[in-house]
Amino acid sequence: xxxxxxxxxxxxxxxxxxxxxxxxxxxxxxxxxxxxxxxxxxxxxxxxxxxxxxxxxxxxxxxxxxxxxxxxxxxxxxxxxxxxxxxxxxxxxxxxxxxxxxxxxxxxxxxxxxxxxxxxxxxxxxxxxxxxxxxxxxxxxxxxxxxxxxxxxxxxxxxxxxxxxxxxxxxxxxxxxxxxxxxxxxxxxxxxxxxxxxxxxxxxxxxxxxxxxxxxxxxxxxxxxxxxxxxxxxxxxxxxxxxxxxxxxxxxxxxxxxxxxxxxxxxxxxxxxxxx
Ligand SMILES: C[S@@+](CC[C@H](N)C(=O)[O-])C[C@H]1O[C@@H](n2cnc3c(N)ncnc32)[C@H](O)[C@@H]1O
Numbered sequence: 001x002x003x004x005x006x007x008x009x010x011x012x013x014x015x016x017x018x019x020x021x022x023x024x025x026x027x028x029x030x031x032x033x034x035x036x037x038x039x040x041x042x043x044x045x046x047x048x049x050x051x052x053x054x055x056x057x058x059x060x061x062x063x064x065x066x067x068x069x070x071x072x073x074x075x076x077x078x079x080x081x082x083x084x085x086x087x088x089x090x091x092x093x094x095x096x097x098x099x100x101x102x103x104x105x106x107x108x109x110x111x112x113x114x115x116x117x118x119x120x121x122x123x124x125x126x127x128x129x130x131x132x133x134x135x136x137x138x139x140x141x142x143x144x145x146x147x148x149x150x151x152x153x154x155x156x157x158x159x160x161x162x163x164x165x166x167x168x169x170x171x172x173x174x175x176x177x178x179x180x181x182x183x184x185x186x187x188x189x190x191x192x193x194x195x196x197x198x199x200x201x202x203x204x205x206x207x208x209x210x211x212x213x214x215x216x217x218x219x220x221x222x223x224x225x226x227x228x229x230x231x232x233x234x235x236x237x238x239x240x241x242x243x244x245x246x247x248x249x250x251x252x253x254x255x256x257x258x259x260x261x262x263x264x265x266x267x268x269x270x271x272x273x274x275x276x
Contacts, residue, residue, distance in 0.1 A: 017094040023074035060084040066129040069137035073099030080111035121152040132161040139166040140196035147177035154218040163247040168204040182209040208269040219249035
């Protein structure tokens with residue numbers, strides 16, 4: 001496609017669905033989905049890809065990746081450009097049209113975009129993935145969906161899942177899932193193209209509850225990423241206001257200690273009251 005045709009098709013999409021809201025991807029030469037400047041998500045792309053490379057120790061071309069609630073497709077598209085086989089699930093047609101447009105301009109055959117609700121995720125429907133990206137969607141679901149969602153992510157994941165999510169700094173409400181108690185607070189959703197679909201409130205879990213949930217559903221360990229840096233997150237951390245971070249859950253066989261039989265249970269992360 002020549003650049004004028006791409007520009008014209010891009011404008012047609014903007015006329016129908018509005019401008020791109022977050023994912024800036026170079027289409028050709030100086031032509032980008034948003035513009036020829038940094039928009040902020042670039043540092044996230046770098047963080048997530050570095051984490052995948054470091055933690056899998058494999059080349060991207062060996063990986064099957066799921067990009068949940070993929071918006072305009074940036075993370076999945078970057079991974080497909082790097083050689084991974086990717087499925088992107090997104091609930092809004094407005095966002096998917098933009099993702100599909102970029103896929104066709106870049107001539108990518110390694111990524112498929114599917115319109116679906118992430119609450120329908122299952123291994124029966126989508127198969128399994130080495131890597132699951134759960135970026136900017138976990139905190140948009142309500143209870144009990146958010147708990148089922150965590151469980152289904154674990155079921156489709158064979159190696160690691162990246163959760164870039166808000167957490168609650170306050171312990172305001174308890175939620176019961178499969179006889180276990182979790183804490184957090186309810187959050188009122190807005191009405192943008194980034195918001196949840198079908199629920200007006202969502203649950204933001206506390207950090208300890210998020211850690212406990214990920215272990216309870218079957219992940220073997222959970223890590224929080226600080227570098228490569230997302231400056232916005234680290235600034236919040238320096239002010240002790242951090243309510244968003246990148247958590248990486250790994251899936252492996254639980255290790256049984258050989259040096260002592262005494263540790264039989266995985267201790268749960270204790271909740272702590274955080275002053276507001
Ligand atoms: C905050 S945006 C995050 C997008 C992207 N993952 C990122 O990190 O830039 C949330 C996305 O989730 C989508 N979404 C919200 N609820 C959904 C649901 N139940 N099923 C599928 N997509 C959903 C929205 O349309 C939006 O694209």
